[in-house]
Structures are given as C-alpha cells and as structure tokens.
Amino acid sequence: MSSDDIRVLIADDQSMVRQGFTVLLNAEPGIEVVGQAVDGADAVARAAELDPDVVLMDIRMPGTGGIEATRLLTEPADATVKVLVLTTFDLDEYVYEALRAGAAGFLLKDASAEELAEAVRVVARGDALLAPNLTKRLIAEFSRLSPAPAVPRMDRLGSLTERETEVLTLIAQGLSNAEIAGSLVVAEQTVKTYVSRILTKLGLRDRTQAAVHAYESGLVRPGGR
Known part of the structure; x- marks a missing residue:
C-alpha cells in the first residue's frame, strides 16, 4: 500500500456486501480498504482507530445506523473523513437526512466497480458527489421534508454577492464546476474561487x-429555481 493511496473503511451489516466492495476497491489502483465495520457504532470506533479518508456507509443498520454514525464522524471541527452513503434504493427516505448529517454524497449499491471507485476518488479529493441526475432528483424530492419558506431566508445568504448567489443556485441544481463555468462564461478556476467563498x-x-x-433556505425550490 502506498502512502498516497485512498484509505477506505466499509460499514455495512451484510458480510457479503462488505466483502464484495472490499474485493472491488482493492483491485483499483490508488485505493486500499483498511477495514470493515458491522454497524454505525463500529464504524465510528474503527474510523478513530484506522483514520480512513473515506467511509462507505450503509444507512440501514441495526443499532447505531448510518445517519447517526455519519453525524458523529463529520461533526467535529477537525474532522477530515468523507462519508459516502450506500443505499439500495434511489429514493431511500433516509438519504436526504444523511446528506444533512454531513455525508459528501451517496451511491447505489448496484453501482459498477468503475462507478464505485470514481465515487471514492471524487469525495476523497473534497468534491461532493452531486453531478448525477439521480442525486439532483433526490435532493429536490427530499427537500420537501423540510419545507422551504415562502420567502428565502436571507440571514447568511445575505452575505453572498449576486454572482455567488447565482453559483450557489447552480450548485444546488447539481452542476459541476466545469458546467457552471460554461453556463456563466467564466474560467473554471474562477468558479472554484466562488465556491470556496460561498x-x-x-x-x-x-x-x-x-x-x-x-x-x-428557499433560494432554490424543488423542481425549479
């Protein structure tokens, strides 16, 4: 294992799932599975022991579930681990709560080996897994669980410039930095700067x-801007 390899911890209560993902990821260059966890509490304990870069986290596990474990892993101010949520269903009722808890994105369990490896690389480098249309639809759908105010809340949004607000809107629609740059006709590096400021x-x-x-906050509404 190279010191530059992405260290992955797999948390799932099904042994076959853990073993399957371990085999798939260990076959990928630059990725090393450093451990497995059988539930959320085990994931938190193993993460403290193994210091992984990415945790593949199942949502539905007995005892401490994936949502609470995600919150415990990502809440600390000095937390660096990225959580990639695994789900069986593309509209799992718990996925939105997992995103709110601090997950960097989510992935269906039937994803291909290539999709799984790319997802791990995406979140490991600090990007969110937001580009797929599936993710856009999920965020829009489950934002209904927390109804947007009739008028956008401008408490913290008021600190954004007009262009930063525009960029935030496009982020919420699932656009990548490159797509935002194309939409706004600016350099991709400029978009990265806007995202950092936001x-x-x-x-x-x-x-x-x-x-x-x-x-x-009501800036973007489900199904539209």
Whole structure:
C-alpha cells in the first residue's frame, strides 16, 4: 500500500456486501480498504482507530445506523473523513437526512466497480458527489421534508454577492464546476474561487451541504429555481 493511496473503511451489516466492495476497491489502483465495520457504532470506533479518508456507509443498520454514525464522524471541527452513503434504493427516505448529517454524497449499491471507485476518488479529493441526475432528483424530492419558506431566508445568504448567489443556485441544481463555468462564461478556476467563498461565508463543509442549504433556505425550490 502506498502512502498516497485512498484509505477506505466499509460499514455495512451484510458480510457479503462488505466483502464484495472490499474485493472491488482493492483491485483499483490508488485505493486500499483498511477495514470493515458491522454497524454505525463500529464504524465510528474503527474510523478513530484506522483514520480512513473515506467511509462507505450503509444507512440501514441495526443499532447505531448510518445517519447517526455519519453525524458523529463529520461533526467535529477537525474532522477530515468523507462519508459516502450506500443505499439500495434511489429514493431511500433516509438519504436526504444523511446528506444533512454531513455525508459528501451517496451511491447505489448496484453501482459498477468503475462507478464505485470514481465515487471514492471524487469525495476523497473534497468534491461532493452531486453531478448525477439521480442525486439532483433526490435532493429536490427530499427537500420537501423540510419545507422551504415562502420567502428565502436571507440571514447568511445575505452575505453572498449576486454572482455567488447565482453559483450557489447552480450548485444546488447539481452542476459541476466545469458546467457552471460554461453556463456563466467564466474560467473554471474562477468558479472554484466562488465556491470556496460561498462555503466560507455560509460556514458549510462542502458542496453537498451548500446544495441542501440552498433548498432549505428557499433560494432554490424543488423542481425549479
């Protein structure tokens, strides 16, 4: 194992799932599965012991579930681990809560080996897994669980410039930096700067939290801008 390899911890109550993902990921260059956990509490304990870069977290586990475990892993101010939520259903009722709890994104359990490896690499480098249309639909759908106010809350949003607000809207629609750059006709590096400023001003960890915040604040509404 190289010191540059992405260290992965797999948390799932099904042994076959853990073993399957372990085999798939260990076959990928630059990725090493360093451990497995059987439930959320075990995931938190093993993460403290193994210091993984990414935790593949099942949501539905006995005892401490994936949502609470995700919150415990990502809440500390000095937390660096990224949580990639695993789910069987593309509209799992708990996925939105997992994103709110601090997950960097989610992935269906029937994803291909290539999709799984790419998802791990995406969240490991600090990006959120928000590009797929499936994720956009899920965030829009489950933002209904926390109804947006009739008028957007401008408490923290008021600190954003007009262009930063525009970028946040596009983030919430699932656009990548490259797609946002194309839409706004600016350089991709400029978009990265805007994204960094948005996260800093809103006190958010990553693009996933930014997207959720955009819906919950009323800036973006399910099914539209």
